[in-house]
Amino acid sequence: MPATKPTVYLETHSQDPAYNLAFEETVLKVRKDRPYLLLWQNDNTIVVGQNQNTAAEIDPDFVEAHHIHVVRRITGGGAVYHDLGNLNYSFLTDVDNAADMTYQQFTRPVVEALQGLGLQAEASGRNDILVEGRKVSGTAQRLLGKRMLFHGTLLFDSDLSTIAGALRADPSKFQSKSAQSVRSRVGNIRSFLKEDMNLPAFWQYLKSSFGGEGLESGSLTQEELAAVQALKENKYDTWEWTYGRSPHFTFINKRKWPGGMLEAGLQVTEGHIEDLRFYGDFLSLTSLDGTVEALRGVPYRRREVEKILKTLPLDRCFGSLTPQEILDTIFA
Template identity: 30%
Template sequence: MKKTRILLSQSTDPWFNLAVEDIIFRSMSADQRVLFLWQNNDTVVIGRAQNPWKECKTDIMERDGVKLARRQTGGGAVFHDLGNTCFTFMAGKPEYDKSVSTQIVLDALASIGVNGKATGRNDLVVEDEQGVRKFSGSAYRETIDRGFHHGTILMSTDMSRLADYLNPDPKKLQAKGITSVKSRVINLNTIVPKIDHKMVCDAMIEAYRHYYDTEIDIEFISPEASANLPDFATKFAKQSSWEWNFGSTPQFTHQLSERFAWGGVDLYLDVTHGIIEHAQVYSDALDPKPIELFGVALAKKTYTVDGMRQAITAVIEQVPEYQAQLEELGSWLGAQIQ
């Protein structure tokens, strides 16, 4: 088995790339070191303990075909498109040292004209007339005998879309997860106009080879060339699942209220791992029965539009004379939880 490896993904699917990252990290020997370079198309990547409904505009993401991907590490939510390059450095202990991987990134960028520096919050920055500007964020993961450092490099990301997806509408959520720290960012094409993914990858590979003073062949990874990745199908199924990307959300409470022609509704949802554990509904409707039945029907449903629809359908079957009222309630609620 090779001691030093360079892997270059030919896929832009975030679920594929994060699955590859995790499998390589878990299966590598403790005396190996790996550089994995990859790129995701139109994705919001959230930290392991984050709440997607708090961090993201999930309805806008669904409309625009933007994927949600939960990573194994902590930290904040970030938007990825093809103007962004991702890197992962893996190594066994005691060799694993995030200051070494950080320096390799800085050396690589310096070779193409970007003079960056590291800051205390796991970021890489440059300074311009507007001050200190972030172009790279990192997160880390360690086990007993190995560790990895992964991060992003903003080259030409569409900043307007970044703001669209990462500025959620106010929702009365008391989240027990982690809220992203928002920082001023910069694309490196303002410094190196022709920068692109290949240029960054070539520079990173050269800096990596130079640091370890060895010639290393590049291994190309793709969905068609994943047969040698142990248990890949199972890992990919988990990485792409609703249960992992949404259902792994820490417990939170969502409070909603609205007034309809037939009465007002106050709704409190306790959600754990994306499942509604308890729903408390209050209403001044003249006949509260359908609202009370709806509160009961919400229990154990997923915190999704489909979950709301299932509960509404179940209540309509019990009290069909209130179908119009219940459908109005369901349409409003479905729009609120996206």
């Protein structure tokens, strides 16, 4: 993690996913003086990416029967499952030029920490970390001004059967819709260790590995903690944020691209785009609200939409998806 000042270490002291995500977002917004490291855990939870259609990502009957929380985060990417066998990490730091930042710069300390335990770890694909070909970590990031949040999961000793049951496997991502196709892709770090360790020991190891000797322990002020609680209650606990209300779509088009899944739902009235939503696991850096607003009222014609897209920071909104791929999805 690029840094010029010693990193400050924070803990949320909570396993409530809505509170933890509110804590992380608050640190991103109000603590801009130093690099920060967070290590935290959620109780049984599905965390969906900011641009995903929540209802399409989960098995609601399984989620209800197993009392699994469902929350939405502020970063892109796909849905992930958290339990107390999983450990989450968050890096928050300044970046001078977001266009020059790569996932490898942030995944490197994670990969090196795992390699330090004797594991055959490597960064792979768009945003995964693998050990012996099995996914043990998924990562995502968010840019706010010059402030970057990069966070990820670390499957240490999670219940892989619950992961498979809670998440719906998209047939365009896997050869089979079965739970086996999910289980075959993921693995627990503990099972690869040559010398066993428990999760508290792993937690302490990561804290030392990520922070080094210059790591400083910190805490939020009472005012900041009040802001966390308010954000939890007014945003992360709400149905509107987690599931969202969608317009009645005239068209729903979906395509899988190298940069991720993209689905466009459009409400077209008298030849003009009245409303639209973009869903998918593409790795956006910022909210798509500005893109959606810019396209409202535009004639539903490719050349007209293309004109608008050329004026927008598409790399920040849609990750590595190209303008051509976005247009091909909208007009599929």
